[in-house]
Structure formats: C-alpha cells, structure tokens
Amino acid sequence: MVVRSRSEHNQEERVIVGDEPVNSENDILGRRAIASQWATAIEQATAPRGLVFAVTGPWGSGKTSMLNMIEEDLSSKDIQVLKFNPWLFSGTDQLVSFFFGEMASQLEYGNPKQQKIASALKKYGALFSPIKIVPIVGTALSAAAEAAAAAGKFMEESQSRGIQEQKSTLADALEDLEHPVIVILDDLDRLTGQEIRDVLRMVRLTGAFPNLIYILSFDRQRVELALNEDGLPGRAYLEKIVQVMFNVPDIAPGDLHSILFAELDRIIKDLQYSRFSTNLWPDVFIEIIAPLLSTVRDVRRYVAPLRTVLSLLDNSIELTDVLALEAMRIFLPDTFSLLSSAIPGLTTPAYNTHDNPSLAEQVRAFIDSDEQHQAVLHALCMRLFPASKLRLGMNDRYGSDSAAAWLRERRVAHPDVLSFYLQLSMPASMKSAVTAELLFDHIEDEDFLTQAFNELDPPQVEQVVTTLESHQNEFSSIDPEPAIVALLNQLPRLRRPAKGFFDIGPDIVISRVVYRLLLPTEDPNQVLEIVRRALPRVVQYSSKLVLLKLIGHRKNAGHKLVGEDEWKALEEEVRSEVRSAGATDLAREWDLLRVMWWAGIEDDPHTWIIPQTHLDEPEFAKQLLGTAVTQARRQTMGSRAVDISDQLAWEPLLEVVNREEGVRRCRDAAAATVGEKSPLIQLVDKYLEGWRPPEF
Known part of the structure; x- marks a missing residue:
C-alpha cells in the first residue's frame, strides 16, 4: 500500500507528530539556513536605542518553528534570550506588570549585570501598570505617567525617585551589557484586537532602551486589522514600531505532499490497513485533499486523528474514502455537519428519470454550504458518491447491483457504510467538544460534573476543560460554584511532567476556566460568598491555594476579585487548617x-x-x-x-x-x-x- 508520489528514498524520516513547533533537529522543511541568516542579522544589529524585529506569516506557516531555530542560534553564541507569551495571561489591565515581572524573573538568577537589570525592570514596570491609555504613537512617557497617576501609583514613586531616574537606571544597566538582550513575543495573532494593541503599546513603551531587541511573531494581516483606529491604517502604526520584518517563506506543494505521504505510509503500515484502491486515490487526492492543504500545520491537523480513526474502522471502509471524508471533517466542519442529513441524496441509487426532487435539493445544499470550496465538494460528490451524479445534472444512473458492489467494496457510497463511518470516526478533538457541550448542559450539577470527569482519562479531562472555555460567553447566566468545585477537585488527577517548553500545564488550564466562571460576578462580595461556599468542598489544600491565589492580591498572580482584607482572612482560615x-x-x-x-x-x-x-x-x-x-x-x-x-x-x-x-x-x-x-x-x-x- 503506497500513497506517496515521490521516491521512497529518505522519505521515511520526514515525519511529523502532533502540532508542536519544530527546532533544528526536526527541520523537515529545510529552513535552518534561513533562520540562521535571520539570527545573524539580529546578532549583528546595533541597538543603541533598541530594535524591533518581526517574523510574519499566516497561521500555521511555521513562525514559532523559525523562532525556535533563531533562539537556538542566538543562545549558542551566549546571547541572552527571554520569552514572554502574552496569550497565557487573561485580560490586559495587568499586562505590563506581568511582562516586567516575567522578564525580571528570567534574569534575576543570572550574573550580577543581569540581576541589576532585573531589579531595574521591576521598579520601572511598577510605574506603567494601567497600559490601556498609553498611546501607540506620540509621547509615551507622559501619557504613561498620567495613567500611573490615575491608579494612585505614580505620585508615590515619582516623589521618591522619579520616572526619569528609573528609566535612566534601566538604560544604564542595559547599556553595560556586552550583548543585547533578546525578548521574544510569540503568538500575537492569537490575542484579541484590544490585547494586540496593548502588547504593541508595551513594545513601544520599552523599545527605545539600549541593547534591548524584540522579536515579535504574528500574522501581519491580522495585526494590521487590529491596529486600525479612527480611520488610520494599522500598517502605518505597525511600521512605526517594527523596524525589520522577516517573512516566513512559502512551502512548495511538492514538499508538503511528500511530508503528508510519508506520514500516511507510516500510519497505514503500522495499522496494516489494507483496504485501498490505487485507482481511486490519485483523483481523490488531487481534487479533494490537496486543495485543502497549504501549511505544515494543515498536514498536522489532518494527520493527527487518522491513527485513531483508522484503528476504530479496523480496515472496514475503503481507505481513499476515509481520507477524503477526514479532510472534509477537519477543514470543512460546517459542511461535514450536513453529511448525515444529506445521506439520502448522496447515496440513494437513481433507477429512472423520476428522481425525488428533494434528493437533488439535499445534494445542492451540501455543495453550496461552502462557497469558497464548491469545487472540492463537487469533486467529493462525483468521486465518493456516484449516486449523486444524476442530481448534479449528469446522465449517470445506478441500480441495486451498483449498491451491492459499493457494500462489497466498503465504499461510503452505500448508506450503511457511510453511517458506520459517521458513528465510529469521532476523534479526541470532536469527542472533547461533544463532551464539553454535555457538561455545560449540566454545569450547575456538581455531582454530574464530578462523575463525568472521573470517567475520563486525565488527558481527556484537560482537553474537555480547554474546550469548555469556549462557552465563556454563556457563563454569566449560571451559578459558577458547582463547576468551580468540580474543576478544582480534578487537579490531583491531572498532575504530569511538562510536555515541552510551551506547555502551560493543567493548573493554568483549570485556572483559566475557574477565572472565567467567576468573572461575570462583578460584585466582590458575591465572589467572596461563592468562594466561601466552594472552599469546604474542595478536597485538597493545594487546590484551595490555586483558588485563593486566583482571586487574591498577590503581585503578578491574583486578579483581585475580592477585597484585600477579606482575601487575607480567607487565606488565614485555610492556613490554620493546614497547620492543624x-x-x-x-x-x-x-x-x-x-x-x-x-x-x-x-x-x-x-x-x-x-x-x-x-x-x-x-x-x-x-x-x-x-x-x-x-x-x-x-x-x-x-x-x-x-x-x-x-x-x-x-x-x-x-x-x-x-x-x-x-x-x-x-x-x-x-x-x-x-x-x-x-x-x-x-x-x-x-x-x-x-x-x-x-x-x-
């Protein structure tokens, strides 16, 4: 069984796993040399007043992978590289304090020069917490001073040392370095429009310091759109902030297909899936699958669930049909959701010209459901569902013999085979979405939630909780207390080693949803009552501490959802329980x-x-x-x-x-x-x- 179009030589090693960014060791697209050139340009850049670089490209084009290889190159030359991912923090009000706190924490255990910078960063960052009114262009410092004064912080600090002195202290500490400090901010295009503007304001605010170089990563079109304000183009704003832009190169279709074929061969051979038609595959691939793949991320998304799907089908359905339908399920989910209702129109053999008009309407609605991909859907009907050809204006008719053949060949053209596929092809991502919907329907039933979570494996719990966050717009209409208790009581089951450098861990996965459950309750006293009722039912003190930290006033940790005195009293109650x-x-x-x-x-x-x-x-x-x-x-x-x-x-x-x-x-x-x-x-x-x- 072979599905690749190129030579097998050396293709077996060009495989991908999951959706994690690559580094130089698994650089399947051969971009290491480009990343090295970019790193050299960054290393050799002079930054007497700071510099901002950007790595740009559409989602899935490999921006984070390029950043990884740039970081490897710079780190190998003893250049300090710091990372800050704003996507991990909720809201924008505390973004600057989070940023300075995180940068300082990465430097404070370094050499004396780095420790000096860390101290200066903390003090300087304290003056610029309310970032929302700092302009993206113009005199940043004066506006930032007004913002800090409005929050009651600036006057106290300015009386003791003054903002200019803090700025000079930080500038002197940075200027004393032999090499610039590189700060990487990835995934800007995953933020909301307001958060994108706030991050770039922050870069603007700090980008003029000596020996401080930023490397940003984003989809340029998405960021420029977010920066459009008052009729002024976002591109002009962006060009005032970013001095040098690197564009991630396009991927040659042949390279992308080779990666896909190698991975498909590996999965199919491992599973010994043998029901495969070499006559069907070329047309299905060229007309249906290939048009839906443009990036390595697309290939990863497509390949990731295939092993599970094919294992469940257990060699019972024609592989080419499965690969085509899986492509539709991953990339055209809205149309895929119509597949069940369109089964009669797609699979009912037409014996004569007196075909039921409703069947043609089903097929036409199926193809018209995605205007951008009508050609792909038309090809899918022609190649996978021959019975639909008559409903598409062709003079092809199929009778009972054809239906029997489709069943014998295990083609989805037969309604029983298609139904079997639809019942067994649900991968982990879809299962999580379905489970999350079920849980949300019972979000105020603590016993139901607890039992449902306990019946899932820990990795599934994490996936479901992550998906549950997508319902946050509906959290305002529910009582959050039962869900908060059930979620926090899952933390002991979810402990695991970190999956990688960018793994945020189960603590944050749970905390993000708990925070969003509490957020609609704007009255601090009501939040306090919810927490007071929930704490006794949270089983472990470790989990109670997560909740207390979330609602409290600890620097760079708490969201201040309750009054400070009340929070301290709550902490003291739990602390006393631990001590006894x-x-x-x-x-x-x-x-x-x-x-x-x-x-x-x-x-x-x-x-x-x-x-x-x-x-x-x-x-x-x-x-x-x-x-x-x-x-x-x-x-x-x-x-x-x-x-x-x-x-x-x-x-x-x-x-x-x-x-x-x-x-x-x-x-x-x-x-x-x-x-x-x-x-x-x-x-x-x-x-x-x-x-x-x-x-x-």
Whole structure:
C-alpha cells in the first residue's frame, strides 16, 4: 500500500507528530539556513536605542518553528534570550506588570549585570501598570505617567525617585551589557484586537532602551486589522514600531505532499490497513485533499486523528474514502455537519428519470454550504458518491447491483457504510467538544460534573476543560460554584511532567476556566460568598491555594476579585487548617511542598514550624520530597541537544523542614517506602552531599 508520489528514498524520516513547533533537529522543511541568516542579522544589529524585529506569516506557516531555530542560534553564541507569551495571561489591565515581572524573573538568577537589570525592570514596570491609555504613537512617557497617576501609583514613586531616574537606571544597566538582550513575543495573532494593541503599546513603551531587541511573531494581516483606529491604517502604526520584518517563506506543494505521504505510509503500515484502491486515490487526492492543504500545520491537523480513526474502522471502509471524508471533517466542519442529513441524496441509487426532487435539493445544499470550496465538494460528490451524479445534472444512473458492489467494496457510497463511518470516526478533538457541550448542559450539577470527569482519562479531562472555555460567553447566566468545585477537585488527577517548553500545564488550564466562571460576578462580595461556599468542598489544600491565589492580591498572580482584607482572612482560615492537619491527610496533597511553605514560611516564617513528627511519617516524607522535584532544561553552547534533568527546590525545602537535619529525617522516612535505590532518594543524597546544579 503506497500513497506517496515521490521516491521512497529518505522519505521515511520526514515525519511529523502532533502540532508542536519544530527546532533544528526536526527541520523537515529545510529552513535552518534561513533562520540562521535571520539570527545573524539580529546578532549583528546595533541597538543603541533598541530594535524591533518581526517574523510574519499566516497561521500555521511555521513562525514559532523559525523562532525556535533563531533562539537556538542566538543562545549558542551566549546571547541572552527571554520569552514572554502574552496569550497565557487573561485580560490586559495587568499586562505590563506581568511582562516586567516575567522578564525580571528570567534574569534575576543570572550574573550580577543581569540581576541589576532585573531589579531595574521591576521598579520601572511598577510605574506603567494601567497600559490601556498609553498611546501607540506620540509621547509615551507622559501619557504613561498620567495613567500611573490615575491608579494612585505614580505620585508615590515619582516623589521618591522619579520616572526619569528609573528609566535612566534601566538604560544604564542595559547599556553595560556586552550583548543585547533578546525578548521574544510569540503568538500575537492569537490575542484579541484590544490585547494586540496593548502588547504593541508595551513594545513601544520599552523599545527605545539600549541593547534591548524584540522579536515579535504574528500574522501581519491580522495585526494590521487590529491596529486600525479612527480611520488610520494599522500598517502605518505597525511600521512605526517594527523596524525589520522577516517573512516566513512559502512551502512548495511538492514538499508538503511528500511530508503528508510519508506520514500516511507510516500510519497505514503500522495499522496494516489494507483496504485501498490505487485507482481511486490519485483523483481523490488531487481534487479533494490537496486543495485543502497549504501549511505544515494543515498536514498536522489532518494527520493527527487518522491513527485513531483508522484503528476504530479496523480496515472496514475503503481507505481513499476515509481520507477524503477526514479532510472534509477537519477543514470543512460546517459542511461535514450536513453529511448525515444529506445521506439520502448522496447515496440513494437513481433507477429512472423520476428522481425525488428533494434528493437533488439535499445534494445542492451540501455543495453550496461552502462557497469558497464548491469545487472540492463537487469533486467529493462525483468521486465518493456516484449516486449523486444524476442530481448534479449528469446522465449517470445506478441500480441495486451498483449498491451491492459499493457494500462489497466498503465504499461510503452505500448508506450503511457511510453511517458506520459517521458513528465510529469521532476523534479526541470532536469527542472533547461533544463532551464539553454535555457538561455545560449540566454545569450547575456538581455531582454530574464530578462523575463525568472521573470517567475520563486525565488527558481527556484537560482537553474537555480547554474546550469548555469556549462557552465563556454563556457563563454569566449560571451559578459558577458547582463547576468551580468540580474543576478544582480534578487537579490531583491531572498532575504530569511538562510536555515541552510551551506547555502551560493543567493548573493554568483549570485556572483559566475557574477565572472565567467567576468573572461575570462583578460584585466582590458575591465572589467572596461563592468562594466561601466552594472552599469546604474542595478536597485538597493545594487546590484551595490555586483558588485563593486566583482571586487574591498577590503581585503578578491574583486578579483581585475580592477585597484585600477579606482575601487575607480567607487565606488565614485555610492556613490554620493546614497547620492543624495530620501528616496522613497532608500526604495526599498534589503540591505538598508549596502548601507547607505557604502555611509556614511565605508571610511570617516565625509564626509556625512544621511538626517534626510529620517528617518521620513515610508517606508524608515521600510526598514532600517528591513535590520538591522540578525538571530543568539546559542547552549546551554549541549544541542543539536539550538536556533534561531532575532538580530539587532545595532552598524552599530547607526552609520548610528547618534546614538539612529535617531533610535527612524526611529522606530516611521516605527511603523506608521507596527504597534506598530510588531515584528520588539518590537525588536527595546528591544534595545532602553538597552537589548543586550549575547556575543558569
């Protein structure tokens, strides 16, 4: 079974998995040299007053992959590269403080020069929190001063040191660097129009500092449209901000098809799917599938569910038909949704000229459902559903013999075969959407939600919760409390290692939906009552802490949904519960180290010390040490390989257990459960023997 059109030589290695951006190690489109040239241009650019570069291209064209390879090249030359993804933050009011806080956090553990910049960034960023009224053009500093004054922050800061002094301090710290600091902002085109404007205002606000270079990534058409204001073209605004634009090159259709064929061959051979017609495939591919593919992301979207779909079909339907219908399902979902209702018109054999007019209406409605892709849909009817030809004005007629042949060949031209495909071809993404709709219909039924989530595997829960966020416009009409409790109680099941550098993790997936559930309740007192009723039903303190952090006033973390005094009182109530809890109960916490640190160290380290008897309890000790393990990712200069290793949050652990003696007690208690040769015990022993990971 072969579906490729090019030579098999070396094609087996050109495969793709999922929708994650590539790096130089899996550069299937051969763009490494282009990325290297762009990196050289950025490296050699002089930036006495800052510079802004941009990598532009349509969605799915490979912008993030190009950024990855640019970052690899710059990092290999000891150039500091920082990343900020504004898409991970909700709303725009705190965007600037998030930005400066994140940039500072990535620098504050570096060398003394970087630490100096981190300190200056924090102080300077505090002056520019209300970004919404900072103009995209014009005198940014004066308008920003007005904004900060309106928030009650600027006067206090200006009296002590002044904005110009803060700006000069930051500029001096940056000017002292041997190499510029590169700041990458990806996925601008995924933001709302207002958020796009706010991000570019922020770049405008900080882009004039020496040795500070931005690399933005976006779909230019989308961003220019978002910047249109007061009749002025967005392109003019964009050109005032971005000095150099790099366009992601187009993909040659032949290269795209080769990637697709290699991946299809791999899947089909793995599954031993043999029901394949070499006569049908060429026309179906050229007329139906190829016109719908323009980027590698398209290929990924198309290929991703195929393994599941073909496994479910178990060699029971003609492969060419499945591949064509899957292309329609992925890229023309609105038309695909009409397939069930159009089954009679598409599959009923026409025995004579007295055909039922309603059948022709079904076929015509099916083709006319997508004006842009009428040619593709017409070809799909002609190639997959011969019975529809008469309804399209052709003189082709098919009788019972033809229907029997279609059934024997397992063609979707037969209504039973098509129905079988529609019942079994639901991939994970569609299942998530269907499940999310069902859950939203019962969003105020906590027991139903809990049972439904528990029946799903953890990865499915994450997908469904992500999809549930799409219903946020309807959250204002519901009581959010049951859903908040059910969602937070799923967090212990969702813990997992990070999938990659850009994996936001289940905590944020859950938090984003909980935040959106609370957001329509504008009265802080009502939010407080919802939280007060929900907290006792949230099973773990780790999950309670997520909720408290979300509604609270912690810098760069809380959304201030309740009053500060009330929030502090809530925190103190939960903190008291943690301090009085037994070791057995605490051992079940999915984020035990953070909970214990919060309960005894964060605000006042002298008010409470963890009971030493807890440290001798094997399950408690094992969980405490286990939740102290973090994963570090490093890239050696001159190498593209990424080294992944386990580390301990050593300093917080020492604070929680009262220095190394407490760690030794935990270590001995945990070893009784996991064994002396456990990787966890061996990692703890390395630290106790004096080993520390190399500094960033």
